[in-house]
Amino acid sequence: MQSAARCDRDKRALSPCILDLKPGLCVRLNVTCVCVCVCVCVCVCVCVCVCVLYTTDRLYFATLRVKPKNTANTHFFSTDEELIYESFYADFGPLNLAMLYRYCWKLNKKLKSFTMSRKSLVHYTSYDQKKRANAAVLIGAYAVMYLKRSPEDAYRTLIAGNSTGYMPFRYSCAFVVKICSCSFPLQALQHGFLDFERFSAEEYEHYERVENGDMNWIVPGKVLAFSSPHSRGESESLSYPLHTPEAYFSYFYQNDVTTVVRLNRTLYDGRRFEDAGFEHHDLFFLDGTTPSDLIVRRFLHVCESTDGAVAVHCKAGLGRTGTLIGCYLMKHFRFTAAEAIAWIRVCRPGSIIGPQQNFLEEKQHSLWVQGDVHRSKQKLVQQRLSKQEAVSSLLSSMDDLSINTNNCKEVSLTQGDELRALKGKRPPRSASSCSRYQHL
Numbered sequence: 001m002q003s004a005a006r007c008d009r010d011k012r013a014l015s016p017c018i019l020d021l022k023p024g025l026c027v028r029l030n031v032t033c034v035c036v037c038v039c040v041c042v043c044v045c046v047c048v049c050v051c052v053l054y055t056t057d058r059l060y061f062a063t064l065r066v067k068p069k070n071t072a073n074t075h076f077f078s079t080d081e082e083l084i085y086e087s088f089y090a091d092f093g094p095l096n097l098a099m100l101y102r103y104c105w106k107l108n109k110k111l112k113s114f115t116m117s118r119k120s121l122v123h124y125t126s127y128d129q130k131k132r133a134n135a136a137v138l139i140g141a142y143a144v145m146y147l148k149r150s151p152e153d154a155y156r157t158l159i160a161g162n163s164t165g166y167m168p169f170r171y172s173c174a175f176v177v178k179i180c181s182c183s184f185p186l187q188a189l190q191h192g193f194l195d196f197e198r199f200s201a202e203e204y205e206h207y208e209r210v211e212n213g214d215m216n217w218i219v220p221g222k223v224l225a226f227s228s229p230h231s232r233g234e235s236e237s238l239s240y241p242l243h244t245p246e247a248y249f250s251y252f253y254q255n256d257v258t259t260v261v262r263l264n265r266t267l268y269d270g271r272r273f274e275d276a277g278f279e280h281h282d283l284f285f286l287d288g289t290t291p292s293d294l295i296v297r298r299f300l301h302v303c304e305s306t307d308g309a310v311a312v313h314c315k316a317g318l319g320r321t322g323t324l325i326g327c328y329l330m331k332h333f334r335f336t337a338a339e340a341i342a343w344i345r346v347c348r349p350g351s352i353i354g355p356q357q358n359f360l361e362e363k364q365h366s367l368w369v370q371g372d373v374h375r376s377k378q379k380l381v382q383q384r385l386s387k388q389e390a391v392s393s394l395l396s397s398m399d400d401l402s403i404n405t406n407n408c409k410e411v412s413l414t415q416g417d418e419l420r421a422l423k424g425k426r427p428p429r430s431a432s433s434c435s436r437y438q439h440l
Contacts, residue, residue, distance in 0.1 A: 058111070060122040061139050061158065063132060068124060075110070075119045079103060079138065080131045086349070086426055094137045094342065096208075096349050098201040103138045104145065105196075144186050145194075151186050188343055191333050193220055208348075210424040211241045213248065214317060216348040218325050222309050224257060225325060225348050227317040227420055231268045240424025245272040248311070252278065258308030261299065263320040264416065279306070287414040288319055290359040291327075299324045300331060304374075315416020316423070322351030326360045331371040337361040350419060 068076045083099040095103075110121055125135035136158050143154040188194035207215045215226040230242040245268055251257075259279040262270065264287065270280040281302055283295045291299070303310050314320035326340040335343065337360040344351045352360065 058120050059107075059139075060120060061136070062122050062124040063127060064124045065127060068122070073119055074122060075116055076122045076124055077106075077110070078124050078126075079106075079135060080125055080128070083134070083138070085130075085134060094346055095134050096204075097199075097346050098204045098208075100138065100141055100346065101196055101199055101201045101204075104142055107142055108146065145189065145196075187333065187335055187339055193343070207251075209428060210420060213243060213251065214420070214423070215251070215311075218344055218347050219329070221256070223303065223325055223328060224255075224309060224311045225317050225321045225344075225351070226311055226313050228262070228264055228313050228315050228416070229268050240420050244268070245276075249276050252311060256308045257311045259302060259306045259310045261302060261310060261312045261324075263312070263314040263324070267315075283324075285320060287315060287416050288353060288356075290356055291320070291324060296324065296327050296363070300328060300370075303328055315414055316350075316419035318348065318351045318419055319353040319356055319415065322348065322353075323356040323359065326352060327363060327367055330360070330364055330367040331374065334368055334371060337364045350423070353415070 067078075070076055083095050083103060085095055107121075107123070110116055123135065123139055125132045140151075140154040140158055143149045143157070144151055149157075204216070206212050210227070213226060215224055217224050226248070229245045229248065231244070233242055233244045233247065257278070259281070260270075260273050261281045261283060263283055263285065265284060266282075270282065273280045281298075283291070283299055285291050285295055299312075312321045312325060322341075322344045326335075326337070326344060329335040329340040329343065330337065337357075340360060341352050341357060
């Protein structure tokens with residue numbers, strides 16, 4: 001805790017903001033401290049200070065009951081009505097990767113703007129608990145990605161002095177993913193999954209559409225999730241478009257996808273992929289259920305033994321697909337179950353359903369152990385290869401000496417159907433909704 005003098009100083013620094021906020025909650029991200037101000041009325045503020053090392057003293061997060069007005073010293077902005085989650089059932093977030101990108105782009109532009117260089121920036125949200133949770137994840141993820149805070153520090157900042165907390169994310173059952181588990185960018189950044197310098201929100205939003213293939217990369221360059229192809233590319237009885245295996249060939253070739261894994265019942269002949277040069281594997285288990293240990297082992301083996309990328313699908317490419325990809329993330333990158341669920345849902349909303357969430361939590365420890373063993377074996381193999389390469393290099397250099405001496409030269413409707421139908425009904429993002437991010 002800071003001294004009384006320090007606290008008074010922070011109150012004075014906040015005074016322009018206090019006059020604007022009305023009753024509500026404001027979290028200030030400061031170079032030396034975070035001031036959590038519970039504004040009981042327009043002029044009364046209780047200030048609590050905790051030490052952090054944020055890189056800006058201009059950024060605030062606030063929960064307000066009324067829309068505030070900008071002042072000479074303070075700029076308010078909200079994303080509650082711009083970045084909106086499209087739900088399947090009882091789920092309400094987190095927002096997808098393109099929306100996170102647009103938020104970060106927007107906030108960076110504001111922070112770098114010359115006209116706002118002397119203003120405090122307040123990202124405000126409403127008391128709608130769902131919108132509030134999504135807004136908190138956005139600014140928490142930004143703090144991890146751009147302000148270099150740990151997920152724990154970002155979460156502590158958001159809950160400091162906050163008696164109401166945040167609504168946990170849930171999907172189709174009582175399993176919940178707390179907001180702290182959605183500070184997923186740290187793992188994604190560490191393993192190279194997330195690079196907004198090269199990310200294309202337009203490409204992401206194009207291919208996530210059912211009519212354009214319904215595809216999302218979970219591990220860029222290695223694991224792609226998509227919905228099931230069909231033997232024929234049209235259907236009169238379904239409300240969403242279908243795609244034949246051939247519709248995916250061009251994209252798969254361009255992105256080095258060499259293997260396809262099918263988890264649902266046969267809706268197309270797998271030889272159509274094989275005849276085009278792809279490996280094709282069937283690992284069927286029932287829609288909405290969890291895989292056996294044998295299926296998990298086989299799936300992991302396919303991913304580990306494939307040099308190129310693996311495209312995985314079930315009926316909708318959400319539940320069964322996300323569950324097995326979550327196992328891969330836990331084994332090979334030591335994601336926690338909550339981190340895996342959060343990251344996969346940010347990449348492909350609606351993934352991992354009902355008991356599949358609990359399944360991943362139960363498998364977390366054993367998959368971590370398997371991953372540790374796998375990496376140890378790989379390290380030993382690499383060491384042996386390095387020794388062999390060193391010996392080969394030595395022998396080769398001796399051969400070169402000998403050659404040089406001689407002056408020689410050497411020359412029925414399921415849960416998957418329902419999910420796809422819900423996704424297929426969504427209208428495409430309008431150009432106007434995207435263009436809003438070109439302006440402050």
